[in-house]
Amino acid sequence: MFSNFFQYILSGTATTVSVTLVALPLGLMVALAFSLAYVYGRTPIPAVIGLYSTLMRGVPPIVLLFILYFVVSGSVNLSPFWAGSLSLGIISSAYQLEILRGAILSVSGGQMMAARAIGMSRWRAVRYIVLPQALRLAIPGWSNEASIVLKDSSLVYALGVTEILRRAQQLSATTQNPFLAYSAAALIYFLLVFATNRLLDWIARRTRIPAHF
Amino acid sequence: MAGPILEVRAITKKYGKNIVFQDISTTVNEGETVVVIGPSGTGKSTLLRCINLLTRVDRGQIYLDGREITAPGTDEDEVRQHIGMVFQNFLLFNHLTALDNVQIGLRRVKGMPPETAYQKAMAELERVGLADRAGHYPGQLSGGQQQRVAIARALAMDPRIMLFDEPTSALDPELIGEVLEVMRKLALEGMTMLVVTHEMGFAREVADRIIFMEGGRIVEEGPPEIMFGAPQNARTREFLWKITELYGKHEGQGRGNPG
Numbered sequence A: 001m002f003s004n005f006f007q008y009i010l011s012g013t014a015t016t017v018s019v020t021l022v023a024l025p026l027g028l029m030v031a032l033a034f035s036l037a038y039v040y041g042r043t044p045i046p047a048v049i050g051l052y053s054t055l056m057r058g059v060p061p062i063v064l065l066f067i068l069y070f071v072v073s074g075s076v077n078l079s080p081f082w083a084g085s086l087s088l089g090i091i092s093s094a095y096q097l098e099i100l101r102g103a104i105l106s107v108s109g110g111q112m113m114a115a116r117a118i119g120m121s122r123w124r125a126v127r128y129i130v131l132p133q134a135l136r137l138a139i140p141g142w143s144n145e146a147s148i149v150l151k152d153s154s155l156v157y158a159l160g161v162t163e164i165l166r167r168a169q170q171l172s173a174t175t176q177n178p179f180l181a182y183s184a185a186a187l188i189y190f191l192l193v194f195a196t197n198r199l200l201d202w203i204a205r206r207t208r209i210p211a212h213f
Numbered sequence B: 001m002a003g004p005i006l007e008v009r010a011i012t013k014k015y016g017k018n019i020v021f022q023d024i025s026t027t028v029n030e031g032e033t034v035v036v037i038g039p040s041g042t043g044k045s046t047l048l049r050c051i052n053l054l055t056r057v058d059r060g061q062i063y064l065d066g067r068e069i070t071a072p073g074t075d076e077d078e079v080r081q082h083i084g085m086v087f088q089n090f091l092l093f094n095h096l097t098a099l100d101n102v103q104i105g106l107r108r109v110k111g112m113p114p115e116t117a118y119q120k121a122m123a124e125l126e127r128v129g130l131a132d133r134a135g136h137y138p139g140q141l142s143g144g145q146q147q148r149v150a151i152a153r154a155l156a157m158d159p160r161i162m163l164f165d166e167p168t169s170a171l172d173p174e175l176i177g178e179v180l181e182v183m184r185k186l187a188l189e190g191m192t193m194l195v196v197t198h199e200m201g202f203a204r205e206v207a208d209r210i211i212f213m214e215g216g217r218i219v220e221e222g223p224p225e226i227m228f229g230a231p232q233n234a235r236t237r238e239f240l241w242k243i244t245e246l247y248g249k250h251e252g253q254g255r256g257n258p259g
Helices: A002-040 A044-057 A061-075 A080-106 A109-117 A122-159 A164-175 A178-206 B044-051 B076-081 B098-108 B114-127 B143-156 B173-188 B200-206 B224-229 B234-251
Strands: B004-015 B018-029 B033-037 B059-064 B083-086 B161-165 B193-196 B209-214 B217-222
Touching: A002 A044, A002 A080, A002 A122, A002 A164, A002 A178, A044 A080, A061 A080, A061 A122, A080 A122, A109 A122, A109 B076, A109 B083, A122 A164, A122 A178, A122 B098, A164 A178, B004 B044, B018 B044, B018 B059, B018 B209, B018 B217, B033 B200, B033 B234, B044 B161, B044 B193, B076 B083, B083 B143, B098 B114, B098 B143, B114 B143, B143 B161, B143 B173, B173 B193, B173 B200, B200 B224, B200 B234, B209 B224, B209 B234, B217 B224, B217 B234, B224 B234
Parallel strands: B033 B193, B033 B209, B083 B161, B161 B193
Antiparallel strands: B004 B018, B004 B059, B209 B217
8 A cells, every 4th residue: 555655656757757858958959059058149239138037037937837828839839847847947047047157257357368369259259168167167056946946846846737736636635644755755856956966066066177276 | 781671760659659669770681690679668569560460550660671661552361471479378270270270371361382381391390399399278388388399480470580578587487498499590591680578698609689678768889898898878787687686586597508
């Protein structure tokens, strides 16, 4: 009985992981482009991106999720899974953009100047000198955002996607044991977040620049 | 001496109403070492940055090998490849080893194949005496070693002229000598150099010509014998007297041979 119970919730885990694996990289790609445009873009661009970031971060994710879901699914025919994942990715892009922007600005301007001095174009200097250092600096903040997206993926439950929380709720209803059902969900989330953070810690250690602070 | 490599014609740089320097004109010939001295805040560093096109001049022209590089439409990235720059605070790329610092311009700017770039970079590190530190990151090198790697990085691009912006000012006294030694060697090898420095021993020994700048203008210029022996201008005399009193002491201890 118990193993069935656990297996049932576990089958929602694949969906949770999938939602996260769509939302996080999507958010990262958008954030990377936007953060570069924010820092290096010409006059109206930083202001526009700043507004995007402020609006996205100023509204609860669940509210944005509903808005984006109805906008997205109103214009294209998408399953709740895809609409939810894409929406979460867009929300996350605003946070990731701020993480990356901070990291890019933390790389001293001298690095850019030295790169230009050997004849690198602005773009090459960003690509080969600034970004490799900025991305390293961004890992701790990004690790935090990754765990938030992983946990926020439970929000797509509201769209009817059967991920961990949805499964737990169904079990709670059928077994009349909500404590056990939700505790099992909590445990799975915790293990996923824990593993993600450990993985990123490991990457941070592996890519550390020797004797550099 | 061969013809001019760098020619600066009446350049002026302003930040708003604040004039950094005005109507500066000078020429650096091939193989020549020109040292710029003067009190801080007189626009010496800005002058170097303008020559390297890292900062735009407000008026005047700069010519490199007879070609105007301040002309509109100039490919500035291409120009900078031919002008080596060494900064006061080294500015090595923090995430790269000494070897990669020297190599990256060859790989990513000149598009050299990896093997050729490696050979060239190692040769440049050899030139500054740091081949055995090739695998070290900037944080694992002393200030003097970092500055020598920075010199190798600039040299690797085979520049027509090397600009030095107070290359020893950020160094502990005991590390200055090794950097000046490399620069002295470069001058002897016939590298064209424009050096901003307070190292009077180096200026006296290595410079073909010394430019004294103050208040955004060239006050006086001439060969070291005259500038140190019998400067014409009262301000030059005063400055040299002050700076020799300040830095003079450790000069006798092996760095730079006066006269």
